[in-house]
Amino acid sequence: MTTLVNLNLITDLQKFGAAEINACMSCGNCTAICPLADNDATFPRSMIRLAQVGLTDDLVGSKELWTCYQCGLCTSRCPQDADPAEFMATARRYAIAHYDKSGIARIMYTKPILGGAIALVAALFFALFFAAVSGERSQQSLKLFDFISYPIIHTVGIILMAVVVLFSAIGVILLARDIARRDDVTWKSVVGSKAAWKRTGKALWYALGIESLGQKRYREDCTDDEPVVPLYRRRWLIHALTIWGFLGLLLATAIDYGMDMFGLKPTGTWVPLWYPVRLLGTIAGLSLMYGVTWFMITRWQKRAESSQHSLPTDWLFLALLWITGLTGFLIEIALYAGPAPQWGYWVFLIHVAVAMELVLFLPFSKFAHAMYRPVSLFFYGLAKNKELQSA
Ligand code: SF4
Ligand code: SF4
Secondary structure (H helix, E strand, O other), rough: OOOOOOOOOHHHHHHHOOOOOHHOOOHHHHHHHHHOOOOOOOHHHHHHHHOOOOHHHHOOOOOOHOOOOOOOOOHHHOOOOOHHHHHHHHHHHHHHHHOOOHHHHHHHHHHHHHHHHHHHHHHHHHHHHHHHOOOOOOOOOOHHHHOOOOOHHHHHOOOOOOOOHHHHHHHHHHHHHHHHHHHHHOHHHHHHOOOHHHHHHHHHHHHHHHHOOOOOOHHHHHHHOOOOOHHHOOOOHHHHHHHHHHHHHHHHHHHHHHHHHHOOOOOOOOOOOOOOOHHHHHHHHHHHHHHHHHHHHHHOOOOOOOHHHOOOOHHHHHHHHHHHHHHHHHHHHHHOOOOOOOHHHHHHHHHHHHHHHHHHHHHHHHHHHHHHHHHHHHHHHHHHHHHHHHH
């Protein structure tokens, strides 16, 4: 197989951040201190080396990129101030742009003014569209789906999902292909025998259950924080509450949709606060808001090594999540605040428009890590099982 060397890789990477990476002299201090580097994943030094010698495919197709949680320990021990933690974050941004074949992610990361304009136009488009198709605003009680009809929201959502799933699937398949090539993982070693299926099942459980939901390595990594950072501000907890909140909201929406489909409860019917699906949505929303608010505070204050560098697109992702959560709670207040406060209709319109934008930008923003990290962790899970090598 021919190996292509990209002589412009460092220059190109620098457009995504990581300005100091040329200072690295490969001493290995960063790998020695990294709590997540082990025999199966030696980083960040090896990743920096790949960039320095111009091996783009090896860099973006490394599962190690996504196993780093950007704790910043490596940066604090680098004698050259090469900022390896920021390099890892930069390489992940670069990988998101590499696997996005529309080119939108590259624009969002490297041309912030144009990227901001695209985000603004998309938000205005959704807001104006839903305003144009909106119906009557009942004065007696808040009838949100009389204002913007459920079939319209549903249809726009399905169209958006089709676009997002297409670009996401392309990115995920290409990343999986590249990691598999690099790690010598074949179809046979994944599904070719009963033992292979068992290993695959274990790797899936590791990626989705233990790491993505349980945050095991993130938690262990954060043990270094324990003496100084109170539990409510630990990075793993903030990250976990954001994920759990987001998934909880998705689950509540799916259950609501299912109940409507099976004729159990039409969507939009008034229910008390303690109704199980409503309660699930409220708790999940609180969890999401807590996590995202702390992420924004730590980025703003730049207290931790991990929050020293933020690109506008990082803020866009957090802002969209935060506005979606906040408007969701305002709608809830409006629903239970007595006779039809009219502002509730307009908050609902903003909520729907921002949620649509959030979905639309999934493959083109930091949000994409939610699909690339589990893929990499799956291969990491496979690599942990040494039997794979002999399959
Ligand atoms: S990034 Fe710093 S610590 Fe890591 S290998 Fe390079 S010089 Fe050494
Ligand atoms: S930021 Fe933390 S997890 Fe990532 S490479 Fe550096 S030490 Fe390892």
